[in-house]
Amino acid sequence: MSNIGLPQFLIVGAFLFAFGILTVLTRRNAVGILMGVELLLNGANVNLVAFDHYVVRGITGQVFSLFVIVLAAAEAAVGLAIVLSIFHTFKTIDVRAADLMRE
Amino acid sequence: MRIPRKLLAWSFGSATVVALVAIGSARLAPALAAGPGRALAGPVTLSEILFWAIALVTVAGAAAVALSRNIVYTALGLLMALLGAAALYIYLSADFVAVAQVLIYIGGVLVLVLFAIMLTNRIGDVDISNVSLGWVGGSLLMVATLPALLAVATKVPWPSRPGPMEVTTARIGHALLQQWLLPFELVSLILLATLIGAVVVARKELKAH
Numbered sequence: 001m002s003n004i005g006l007p008q009f010l011i012v013g014a015f016l017f018a019f020g021i022l023t024v025l026t027r028r029n030a031v032g033i034l035m036g037v038e039l040l041l042n043g044a045n046v047n048l049v050a051f052d053h054y055v056v057r058g059i060t061g062q063v064f065s066l067f068v069i070v071l072a073a074a075e076a077a078v079g080l081a082i083v084l085s086i087f088h089t090f091k092t093i094d095v096r097a098a099d100l101m102r103e
Numbered sequence: 104m105r106i107p108r109k110l111l112a113w114s115f116g117s118a119t120v121v122a123l124v125a126i127g128s129a130r131l132a133p134a135l136a137a138g139p140g141r142a143l144a145g146p147v148t149l150s151e152i153l154f155w156a157i158a159l160v161t162v163a164g165a166a167a168v169a170l171s172r173n174i175v176y177t178a179l180g181l182l183m184a185l186l187g188a189a190a191l192y193i194y195l196s197a198d199f200v201a202v203a204q205v206l207i208y209i210g211g212v213l214v215l216v217l218f219a220i221m222l223t224n225r226i227g228d229v230d231i232s233n234v235s236l237g238w239v240g241g242s243l244l245m246v247a248t249l250p251a252l253l254a255v256a257t258k259v260p261w262p263s264r265p266g267p268m269e270v271t272t273a274r275i276g277h278a279l280l281q282q283w284l285l286p287f288e289l290v291s292l293i294l295l296a297t298l299i300g301a302v303v304v305a306r307k308e309l310k311a312h
Contacts (some may be wrong), residue, residue, distance in 0.1 A: 035178065039169075070294065
């Protein structure tokens with residue numbers, strides 16, 4: 001474990017965040033965009049827990065990451081409900097097609 | 104459109120593998136060059152190899168989320184990325200967060216995502232492939248973001264004395280009910296509002312005739 005420090009975890013977090021950005025920007029599928037947002041939140045979470053372990057050495061970062069996980073679950077539930085509603089209205093979940101807020 | 108995308112996916116994947124192998128061998132090479140007789144910076148331990156394997160799985164899953172053509176494979180890539188992140192939390196002595204990640208993300212969010220995929224796509228339809236456009240903007244922003252983050256991660260002299268490896272569940276419980284009591288209660292309110300809101304938004308409108 002001696003050769004593994006904070007930078008290695010930050011590198012993994014950076015890759016998660018970058019691929020999340022790429023997913024959010026390139027998907028046209030609403031579910032795919034939501035998965036990209038989950039990836040972004042996970043990258044941030046890895047950084048939170050890593051900084052907590054190597055710099056703070058407490059549990060504040062872990063508590064914060066727990067809040068992030070719970071709010072990500074809430075976001076996914078509401079987001080997927082909206083996706084289902086869009087599918088009922090427009091018969092597709094392509095985000096370019098959903099350009100009206102009413103039927 | 105098909106061949107460039109496949110080419111892009113392979114090039115991203117191979118570049119990631121090459122980068123990780125390079126980082127790993129940069130660690131391995133001094134240990135081999137120093138020989139067994141000299142004092143090493145530290146031998147390559149099993150946990151180190153495991154760490155790089157887990158990191159590879161995590162990054163490969165994230166790449167699959169961003170680059171795969173089938174939305175179901177995207178969800179499976181997300182599964183790999185989430186599992187890898189949970190394993191990394193164990194390396195960081197965050198056992199409770201790791202278990203919460205598996206329970207909430209994989210047991211809850213991912214199943215919800217798979218349900219949404221199955222409910223909104225006709226299986227066997229062309230629609231199940233997730234069309235992607237805007238590769239130029241997306242790749243540009245990724246190229247702008249990733250090197251900056253990697254440079255910050257590797258160049259800054261971070262304090263690298265790890266904290267103790269210990270069970271943190273009891274301490275998290277105490278902190279949630281003492282220091283973070285108000286956010287904890289607020290989160291419960293948010294979850295209640297989310298539950299009601301999701302049901303209201305997703306249900307079918309029953310029109311009174």
